[in-house]
Each structure stands twice: as C-alpha cells, then as structure tokens.
Amino acid sequence: MKLRSGKIDLNPRGDFEVTAGATLSIRIDIDADKSIKLHQAGQSGKCIFRPVVFVDIMVGAPPRRCPRSIRAEIAEVVEDAGDNTVGFLIDSDGRVEVRLDDDTVIFDESGNPGGPEDLEVGKNVLVRGRLDEEGGLLATVVVIGDVFHIDGVVETAVEEGSFQFQPASGEAIVGEVSVEVTDGTFVLVGCDDRVDADAIGPGLEAVVVGKFDADEDTLRAVTVFLSSA
Numbered sequence: 001m002k003l004r005s006g007k008i009d010l011n012p013r014g015d016f017e018v019t020a021g022a023t024l025s026i027r028i029d030i031d032a033d034k035s036i037k038l039h040q041a042g043q044s045g046k047c048i049f050r051p052v053v054f055v056d057i058m059v060g061a062p063p064r065r066c067p068r069s070i071r072a073e074i075a076e077v078v079e080d081a082g083d084n085t086v087g088f089l090i091d092s093d094g095r096v097e098v099r100l101d102d103d104t105v106i107f108d109e110s111g112n113p114g115g116p117e118d119l120e121v122g123k124n125v126l127v128r129g130r131l132d133e134e135g136g137l138l139a140t141v142v143v144i145g146d147v148f149h150i151d152g153v154v155e156t157a158v159e160e161g162s163f164q165f166q167p168a169s170g171e172a173i174v175g176e177v178s179v180e181v182t183d184g185t186f187v188l189v190g191c192d193d194r195v196d197a198d199a200i201g202p203g204l205e206a207v208v209v210g211k212f213d214a215d216e217d218t219l220r221a222v223t224v225f226l227s228s229a
Helices: none
Strands: 024-030 053-059 068-079 084-093 095-099 106-109 124-132 137-144 148-154 162-167 179-181 187-188 205-213 218-226
Touching: 068 095, 068 187, 106 205, 148 218, 179 187
Parallel strands: 095 137, 106 137, 179 218, 187 218
Antiparallel strands: 024 053, 068 084, 068 124, 084 095, 124 137, 148 162, 148 205, 162 179, 205 218
C-alpha cells in the first residue's frame, strides 16, 4: 500500500484560531466506504490508497469519548519527588505517558489486585483509560502480563464470585469456562457505564478480559463487557 504523494493533506471543516497557551483538539475521521478502493500501482506490486479524510478542529479538550485499550511494553517508570510510582511511559504510535490516580485499578501477572510497585520497565501491560488535555492517558485499569480477550455468551448468573461462560467458536479458550469476578472487576455496559456484577445474567453476549488459570480451568476477569443489561 502507498499514498500517491506520500502524505495526506488535512483540510479542516470550518475556521479555527491558534492562541498562545490554548489547547486545540483535532479529530480525524476516515470515510472507509470511499477510501478503501485499491488500484494496482503499475508493476510495483503495490496498491494506491486514496483516503477520504474529514478533520474537525475544536478549542479545548476533545469531547468525552469511549476509553482506549492499549497493549504495550513499559519503557520508563515515572516517579514523584518521594519515589512513588505515579505513571509510566509506553511506545504506541509515539511515546505516550500513562498517568495513575487513586481510582486506577492494577492487576498483577496472576490477575490478582496489585499496586504501582508491580510496574517495571520491560513488562507488558494492557492499559484502559481516557486521553486527557495534555495528550496523556489517565488509566482506569492496568493489567500486567498476558491477557485473554474472549467473546462469548453468559451461561449463568454470578454465584459465589463466578459465572459460567461459553466462548464463541474460534476463541483461544474452547468449551465452557468458569469466570471469576471480584470487587475489582469492571463490569461495563455500552461505552463505559459501570454496573454491578448482578447485571451479569444468562443469555447475555459478553467479552471477558482477564487471566486464564489452566490448573483451575478458571478465567479471572479484569473487565466484563456486556452487550446489554
């Protein structure tokens, strides 16, 4: 794939003003239906991509949108004057600072509740959070190590801290599995509406993000996304 000119010109829809000390938010949307048309580029074996891009530039922070989930390796740990870990840096389409606050929930490599002290350079993490005005990611959840991301259907309600879950065909886990939920598990509906674990019920389509314990045949849930509740 290549761009004919090697670059994309972005033409904002409407005027905007740049002032010292102000924050501007740039939102870029690509019209997939009009853009994904592949044309053979001569004998090069490459195809030309003709993106149709819409750009909106707004004063202030970007509108509140759904949180992002990023998998990356910790490149640097950020500490305050008291040597307390307050964030870390990852490389994801450029260097991104992940910030922690009192509401950030951290899970260690076993899927158990952890803390900032578990974050080390070189460890892989799954981070879920929102971009702030300074371009950093304010984390709501940080999971250290490998994480399963399984689509399927809930088979039972939550009883004694777990429910039965049937993964969809083709998922990494085959056959019904027990999903463990704790007070730290995020149960979400829609974009980011947190609900109680009681909302988990038979027949609901769900995505479970968590750690798989093969010895106990249990998936320890970090986050459960429900299609409806």
